[in-house]
Amino acid sequence: MTRTRILLVDDEPGVRLGMRGYLTAHGFDVDEAQSLAEAQEVFRTHRPDVAVVDYRLTDGTALELLPRLKEIDAAVPLVVLTGHGSIELAVQAVKEGAEQFLTKPVELAVLKVVLERLVAQRRERQRLRADLSRTARATVDPFLGTSAAIQGLRAEAERMQHSDSPVLVTGETGSGKSVLARWLHEGGPRADAPFVDLNCAALSKDLLDSELFGHEKGAFTGAVAAKQGLLEVADRGTLFLDEIGDMDLAVQPKLLKVLEEKRFRRLGDVRDRRVDVRLIAATHQDLNVATREKRFRSDLYFRVSTLILHVPALRERTEDILVLARHFLAEMAGARGRGGVGLQPDAEAALTRYPWPGNIRELRNVLERAVLLSGGGPLSRGDLRFEASTDEARVEDDLTLEELERRHIERVLRRENGHVERAALRLGIPRSSLYERLKRLGINRSGFQKSDP
Numbered sequence: 143m144t145r146t147r148i149l150l151v152d153d154e155p156g157v158r159l160g161m162r163g164y165l166t167a168h169g170f171d172v173d174e175a176q177s178l179a180e181a182q183e184v185f186r187t188h189r190p191d192v193a194v195v196d197y198r199l200t201d202g203t204a205l206e207l208l209p210r211l212k213e214i215d216a217a218v219p220l221v222v223l224t225g226h227g228s229i230e231l232a233v234q235a236v237k238e239g240a241e242q243f244l245t246k247p248v249e250l251a252v253l254k255v256v257l258e259r260l261v262a263q264r265r266e267r268q269r270l271r272a273d274l275s276r277t278a279r280a281t282v283d284p285f286l287g288t289s290a291a292i293q294g295l296r297a298e299a300e301r302m303q304h305s306d307s308p309v310l311v312t313g314e315t316g317s318g319k320s321v322l323a324r325w326l327h328e329g330g331p332r333a334d335a336p337f338v339d340l341n342c343a344a345l346s347k348d349l350l351d352s353e354l355f356g357h358e359k360g361a362f363t364g365a366v367a368a369k370q371g372l373l374e375v376a377d378r379g380t381l382f383l384d385e386i387g388d389m390d391l392a393v394q395p396k397l398l399k400v401l402e403e404k405r406f407r408r409l410g411d412v413r414d415r416r417v418d419v420r421l422i423a424a425t426h427q428d429l430n431v432a433t434r435e436k437r438f439r440s441d442l443y444f445r446v447s448t449l450i451l452h453v454p455a456l457r458e459r460t461e462d463i464l465v466l467a468r469h470f471l472a473e474m475a476g477a478r479g480r481g482g483v484g485l486q487p488d489a490e491a492a493l494t495r496y497p498w499p500g501n502i503r504e505l506r507n508v509l510e511r512a513v514l515l516s517g518g519g520p521l522s523r524g525d526l527r528f529e530a531s532t533d534e535a536r537v538e539d540d541l542t543l544e545e546l547e548r549r550h551i552e553r554v555l556r557r558e559n560g561h562v563e564r565a566a567l568r569l570g571i572p573r574s575s576l577y578e579r580l581k582r583l584g585i586n587r588s589g590f591q592k593s594d595p
Contacts, residue, residue, distance in 0.1 A: 146261050147171045149190035151181040151207070152223070153200045161194070164250040170257070178202045178210075186214050187415045189377050191261050194253070196246075197224035197231070208238040217267075219260040223248060265334055284322040284453075286469055287462025291454040295322075302449050303329045308401065310386075310446050311424040313453030316503030319424040320384060322453060327380040332420055335379030338372050343388035350393055351409055361410025373406055373417050381419045386446065387427035387438060394439045401445045421446060456498040456505065463494050466502060470509050471521075483513055484520035488548065492523045524552025524590070548583045551576070552590070560590035 148165055152158050153176045162172045173188050175181035178201050185193060193211060195204045204222045211220060221242040222235045232243040242256055285296040302309060303326055311319045320339065327337045340353060348362070356371030373381060383389070389397070400406050401421060405414040423446045432438035456463065464485070471483045485493070498504055512525040551569070558564040566576040580587060 145169060145171045146192070146257070147173065147188065147190045148257060149173050149175065149181070149185055149188065149193040151175045151193065151199065151204075152196040153177065153198075154196075157196070161250065161253070165254065165257075168254055176200070178207050181207055182210055182214070183413075185211050185218075187413060189215065189374070189416070190218060191264065192219045192221065192257050194221045194223060194257075197222055197226075197235075204240075205234055205238050208235070208240060212239045217264065219264055221253075221256065221260070284318050284325050287459060287465045289454075289459040289461045291459045292462055295451065295453065299326065299451055302326065302451065304331060305449065306331060306420055307448040308421040308423065308446050309449045309451060310429075311422065311451050311453060313424075313426065314455045314501055315426050316501035317453045317455055318502050319426075319453055320382065322451065323380075323382045323384075323422045323424060326422060327382075327420075330380075330420070332379050336376050337380045337382065338376035339382040339384060340372055341384045343385035347390035347392055350390060351396075354393070355396060355406050356408040358408050358410035361408070365410065368408075371406075371408065373400065373419060374415070376419045377417050379419060381421055383421065383423045385425055386423040387425035387429055387432055389438075391437070391439070394442050398439065398442045398445060401442075456501045460494055463498075463505065464490055466505060467493055467509060470506050471513065474510060474513050483516075486520045486522045488523035488545070489521045489526060491545075492526055496528055519586075519588075522552065522586070523549060524556055524585075544583070547579070548585060551579060551583065551585060555585070555587060555590040558590075560587050562587060 146169070148170050150158050150161055150172060151174075152161075155176075158174050158176070162174065165172050173184050173190060175184045177199055181193075181195070181199075195207055197204045199207070204224075208220055208222070211218065216239075219241040220239055221244065222240045223244050223246050224231065225246040235243050241260060244253065244256070284299075285292050287293075299322065309323075309326060311322055313319050323339070324337060327333060340350075342350060345353060352362075352369070352371070354371050354373060356369050356374060357365050359365060359368045383397075396406065400417060400419075404418055405416055407414050429438050429443050429447070433440045433443050456466075467485065467490075471485070475483055493505075500507070508526055508528060509521075511527060512521050516525045551565070554565045554568050555562075558568065562576055562580075563573050566573040569576065571579075579585075
């Protein structure tokens with residue numbers, strides 16, 4: 143668990159020294175400032191859990207400082223200390239954002255209790271927000287299925303979930319790497335803090351730099367205001383970098399500095415800022431090959447791959463396909479307020495034979511399209527449209543003659559909107575023969591029919 147960070151703002155060095163010694167001895171990390179200007183700088187750079195501010199400073203008062211600190215981060219609790227306490231002053235301080243108002247000389251044991259309570263309240267608010275966020279999201283269990291491959295992944299992931307070390311998640315596109323990353327965060331020690339994700343492949347070098355590290359006003363053309371980077375947003379939480387293998391080489395040393403020193407620098411800034419994040423990275427590439435080809439730094443690879451999880455491709459866990467399919471269909475039915483959608487045996491057979499080059503993401507897309515376009519009732523093989531024609535051909539190579547006949551008739555019926563006479567003409571057979579084949583093959587034409595023939 144990360145230590146609680148306190149900012150002490152007081153213009154008397156002796157007061158700061160006494161408080162710092164006591165709080166440090168009781169497990170707090172303490173930063174100091176002696177003026178309004180310095181307090182804002184340290185607050186912005188170090189992101190404390192609580193700030194303790196003396197009312198009277200050399201360049202102003204706490205009433206001037208509090209709203210400025212709230213502009214930087216409104217979630218940080220503020221405590222005001224004063225040697226001249228009054229009800230009127232306390233009311234003013236609360237109006238400006240103070241959560242506690244204490245009269246000096248304050249007993250350090252009392253201050254410690256106040257700080258612990260404020261930190262606990264803040265973390266509880268963060269936890270509640272995280273719970274609401276998790277409830278609002280329909281995340282998929284990354285371990286749906288009974289295959290040895292997925293159960294082996296579960297066992298490995300459970301051992302890593304409570305670690306704070308970087309994790310590298312490998313696997314093909316669409317296999318569920320991002321879902322696993324979120325699961326690691328939500329069950330880990332940083333679950334109450336933010337989970338922030340960024341796709342490194344989707345951004346140019348300059349955009350990636352700005353998104354990840356932030357920038358100062360005037361850092362480049364168009365930078366009309368300072369901007370927090372995602373590292374700052376993810377502070378105390380988890381930063382998930384998807385497709386890290388595509389990260390520009392010029393950005394990689396900056397990320398390495400974050401992992402080694404817990405510091406970074408905004409674009410256009412000259413000051414380092416502290417940050418405390420757990421890194422989870424994902425890639426579909428072989429980073430060993432990328433390092434040999436000088437596309438990825440070997441020192442960064444060693445840092446991000448402290449722990450490695452490999453997500454198996456869907457074709458490597460075929461016994462899980464129908465479990466996933468039924469889960470997705472139930473989820474879709476619930477979202478649309480409809481009854482459950484089943485699968486006919488021919489659809490189940492097709493789903494388990496298809497090689498799924500797009501993995502779980504493709505499975506979900508195929509089922510969603512089938513549900514939207516079908517006429518209701520259990521999905522048949524004819525309702526399923528696979529993405530890649532080459533892979534479709536590979537599926538058809540494994541079909542029996544009867545299955546090929548069923549598939550061709552279903553395609554024609556769909557094209558003719560279930561009109562049997564027109565379908566028979568297109569197939570070049572009598573209408574009566576088509577009716578016989580529909581009966582023999584167990585094809586229900588109502589799923590294709592919009593009007594009676």
